Amino acid sequence: MSGQRLQLWLLLFGAGLAVALGHAIPVCFEGRLPQARGEDVVSLILGDARLELSRALGEKAEEYFHGGVRNVNCTIHSDAGGHGHEEHGAEARGEKAGDAQDGHHHGEEARAPGNVPAGDVWQWIDGQVHVQAHRELEGMQMVEVLPWFWAACRLSAKNTQAYESSAYVLAYELGKPEEGVRLLEDGIRKDPAKPELDFFLGEIYFSKLRDMRRAEACFVSAREKCLVVQRDAARAEELLRLRLRAVFYLGYFAKQRGDLDRVRLYLNEAESLAPQHNTVRDLRVLLENSGTKNQ
Amino acid sequence: MEVVKLEQVSKTFGTVKAVNGLSLTVRQGEIFGFLGTNGAGKTTTIKMLLGFFRPDSGRVSVFGQSPGDPAARRAIGFMPETAYYYPYLNVRELLAFYGGLCGMAKADIRRRSGELVARVGLEEAGGRLLRHYSKGMLQRAGIAQALLHDPDLLILDEPLTGLDPLARIQFRDLILDLRRQGKTIFFSSHDLSESELICDRVAILKQGSLVWCGAVGEVAGDGQQNLERIFLKMLGDAPARATAGVPEGEDRP
Amino acid sequence: MSPRVCQIKALARLSVLELYRRKDLIVVFVLCAVILLPLMVFTPFGVSGASRYVNEMALLLVWLFSLVIGLGVSARLFPPEFESRTIYPMLSKPVARGTILVGKYAGALAASVSALAVFYVAYGLLAGVRQGVWFPAVLVQAFVLHIGFLAVVTALGLLGSLVLTPSANLTMMGLTVTGMLFFGQRLPALAAAQAWPGRTVLTLLHWFGPHVEFFDLRQRVVHEWPSIGWEVCLAVLVYAAGYAAVCLMLAAFAFRNKRF
Numbered sequence: 001m002s003g004q005r006l007q008l009w010l011l012l013f014g015a016g017l018a019v020a021l022g023h024a025i026p027v028c029f030e031g032r033l034p035q036a037r038g039e040d041v042v043s044l045i046l047g048d049a050r051l052e053l054s055r056a057l058g059e060k061a062e063e064y065f066h067g068g069v070r071n072v073n074c075t076i077h078s079d080a081g082g083h084g085h086e087e088h089g090a091e092a093r094g095e096k097a098g099d100a101q102d103g104h105h106h107g108e109e110a111r112a113p114g115n116v117p118a119g120d121v122w123q124w125i126d127g128q129v130h131v132q133a134h135r136e137l138e139g140m141q142m143v144e145v146l147p148w149f150w151a152a153c154r155l156s157a158k159n160t161q162a163y164e165s166s167a168y169v170l171a172y173e174l175g176k177p178e179e180g181v182r183l184l185e186d187g188i189r190k191d192p193a194k195p196e197l198d199f200f201l202g203e204i205y206f207s208k209l210r211d212m213r214r215a216e217a218c219f220v221s222a223r224e225k226c227l228v229v230q231r232d233a234a235r236a237e238e239l240l241r242l243r244l245r246a247v248f249y250l251g252y253f254a255k256q257r258g259d260l261d262r263v264r265l266y267l268n269e270a271e272s273l274a275p276q277h278n279t280v281r282d283l284r285v286l287l288e289n290s291g292t293k294n295q
Numbered sequence: 296m297e298v299v300k301l302e303q304v305s306k307t308f309g310t311v312k313a314v315n316g317l318s319l320t321v322r323q324g325e326i327f328g329f330l331g332t333n334g335a336g337k338t339t340t341i342k343m344l345l346g347f348f349r350p351d352s353g354r355v356s357v358f359g360q361s362p363g364d365p366a367a368r369r370a371i372g373f374m375p376e377t378a379y380y381y382p383y384l385n386v387r388e389l390l391a392f393y394g395g396l397c398g399m400a401k402a403d404i405r406r407r408s409g410e411l412v413a414r415v416g417l418e419e420a421g422g423r424l425l426r427h428y429s430k431g432m433l434q435r436a437g438i439a440q441a442l443l444h445d446p447d448l449l450i451l452d453e454p455l456t457g458l459d460p461l462a463r464i465q466f467r468d469l470i471l472d473l474r475r476q477g478k479t480i481f482f483s484s485h486d487l488s489e490s491e492l493i494c495d496r497v498a499i500l501k502q503g504s505l506v507w508c509g510a511v512g513e514v515a516g517d518g519q520q521n522l523e524r525i526f527l528k529m530l531g532d533a534p535a536r537a538t539a540g541v542p543e544g545e546d547r548p
Numbered sequence: 549m550s551p552r553v554c555q556i557k558a559l560a561r562l563s564v565l566e567l568y569r570r571k572d573l574i575v576v577f578v579l580c581a582v583i584l585l586p587l588m589v590f591t592p593f594g595v596s597g598a599s600r601y602v603n604e605m606a607l608l609l610v611w612l613f614s615l616v617i618g619l620g621v622s623a624r625l626f627p628p629e630f631e632s633r634t635i636y637p638m639l640s641k642p643v644a645r646g647t648i649l650v651g652k653y654a655g656a657l658a659a660s661v662s663a664l665a666v667f668y669v670a671y672g673l674l675a676g677v678r679q680g681v682w683f684p685a686v687l688v689q690a691f692v693l694h695i696g697f698l699a700v701v702t703a704l705g706l707l708g709s710l711v712l713t714p715s716a717n718l719t720m721m722g723l724t725v726t727g728m729l730f731f732g733q734r735l736p737a738l739a740a741a742q743a744w745p746g747r748t749v750l751t752l753l754h755w756f757g758p759h760v761e762f763f764d765l766r767q768r769v770v771h772e773w774p775s776i777g778w779e780v781c782l783a784v785l786v787y788a789a790g791y792a793a794v795c796l797m798l799a800a801f802a803f804r805n806k807r808f
Binding site for chain 3: 122125126131170
């Protein structure tokens, strides 16, 4: 056998041996190999960089949302976060849904290229070659952002925004709320401490699947988790807002059942947290519309 | 006619004087041997003959022109000492490449390639890539590319390196045949016996300076001397220990 | 055909033959297929229909490999000739050094562009089959500008091959090109935020560095934006030609003074 052919066979043999060992060792030594608790190989290798990479992939998805343009002020996430509450707050106040504030900024469809200093021909060329305006994906086009969000979610379960935005796209844009539910449940399983995913799951059950029982359970869970993590000073304001939104939904469900005492309890809770917040106004409206004033 | 003329040519690299006041001429139709030990300045002289760089002083002319002019190199064929060529070409493609550089027509390249590949004994290996060639085969490819455009002056740097005895005989016949055609051959070599056999005149270089130049016939005519003795005498080296004790003028037993 | 053109053709043919006979391209194509095929059948969250990410990955691979091939071919133009002494029989022929330089450059560019054409045809066919749009104008424009990119990269690689070792050449030119692709647009903003001497350095880089980001139309191709005006395209190609010419002039100066 010539030297080259022998080398090729040896290479194939070595590759086959590596694959075989890769399969056999975990099976043979099951339970006896050292394990890093709750972590996988990617996390061991990347460590804290995992979350940053995941965020970078999320930004890539945002870039896709804006037609390949970066650093635009509005995001899918801002829309996802504000969507449900604004709509149902409007419903609670007797306004039409759709009058609610839209998270997107459609005002800047075509922005003129940024100021180019006189005489800088390179910047002029760059402005002509690279897109300066932005446009947004709509409806079924939103499927284009999914691969990046998928990668962001797989890379780090701590990237809450990626989970929320993915679930928003699946449930609200692509008409696949079940997939959104599955994703959020997976995120909750991997990072149970975060209340955001419970809240968003509740919104999908409420607005898309019309499963009020499960929706209420999610909002209860979100509210309880907010209580647990409220000591995190960096996220205090964010958690406060989330809790108030959950409280509103719970008040809404209570009102649907006719449990006005419960509604009052939630109103008192909202008032004690932030008396000027919309939630307080909306809960009062709920009570007023039921014909009972808050005393 | 003087084909090659060097007049008081000197070249220094840093502190090393590679060529020092070299003057010689090569006449048309002769086989001129350029001899010397390693580092004597042979290759530097050849590079100046080919116009790779200019001398620091003196004048170099080939066919009356400066070798730096591409037109002057039209009549020169050069075979380098180290026979490395493009590993991903075969010998015909190599000759086609050099033929293109010489401005030859495609038909001429094809005809000459065929003749030369047969002449140097590479017909059977003509389709193989040069990276699969032995050293001797590469040397033959080198001879072929030097002869491709039918030059009037051949400059060969150590042409016998890597050739087996049969190939050496064939090479000798080739050189003598070229001389019969009126070509001028200028070659450097370490092989004194071969040089003595085929050269008309030889020059011996030592540390960049010409120490001897003359007709081989003059050397051979003197029964007391051969080229090897002249060479050793000019370079100032005593006879080797193996010949110690042998009186001068007598051959070794 | 004039003798000089024959000489340039002979020199160019050498580079093209070497690229295809080294079989590096086959490895590159196989690698691209291995990376892209799984992406084409992948369905994130069980939802099919996403295609832009495949297009982006495909174009990223095209750019990456074209850079590798362009730099790899041009960085190998002269060092092997000097190391193996094949420069001597070449220079002994009746060919001017300038012609050798132009011929080598033409060969490296032809080799790189031929590989690039295969990439773009494959991309166009892939996109056509998946999305039903066959070779839109923006893709043709992207290919034309990509040739301009290779013209600049090859000239830089050739200049580097005369003044640097091959590994230093590949590293420096690779970093320069990649850096300009990522940060070239932001150099004025970065310069404005710096104090002297950083500001001066960045400003000089902005004016004299190779703005290879001008040739990058991936954003428009992937996100289905319309093509740029052909006058802008022409301006960019004139820039490429000018920059390559300057590099070649510097290379000619270096080659003339090269001792080997």
